[in-house]
Amino acid sequence: MLQHITLHLARSKEFPEGSRHHGYEIVAPLDADGLIDPAEWREKRAQCRVRRFWAGEADQHGVLVHRPGGADGATWVIDYDLDRATDDEAGYRLAKHRFVPGEYVTIRDEDEKLHTFQVVAVRGAQQPEKEHA
Secondary structure: OEEEEEEEEOOOOOOOOOEEEEEEEEEEEEOOOOOEOHHHHHHHHHHOEEEEEEOOOOOEEEEEEEEEOOOOOEEEEEEOOOOOOOOOEEEOOHHHOOOOOOOEEEEEOOOOOEEEEEEEEEEEOOOOOOOOO
């Protein structure tokens, strides 16, 4: 089953308290341990969407892509434009990170800057989305 995952920016030098105004909403299949399920992703890839919200910027909408290569043999990336390779944001070892509330994940933005996010919610993707103020 597809899950709707909400990530908020974790504490950092720039944001000592973290920020709920900076993050991602990801729709992806998770296994029983909260890991992204690559086999299920292959079957439902068209539904695996991402919304990046960043205070002061327009939302970006993209897709979750599984590409060969990387430390674990494959890399999960967020692709905002399938015709451009330079806009991709790679997850850092996302194949090994559990998407359960309280856990942390790292994403490298298109400027090559690493940001750490906390998983704040995981729910069935069919449930209505909440708005971010």
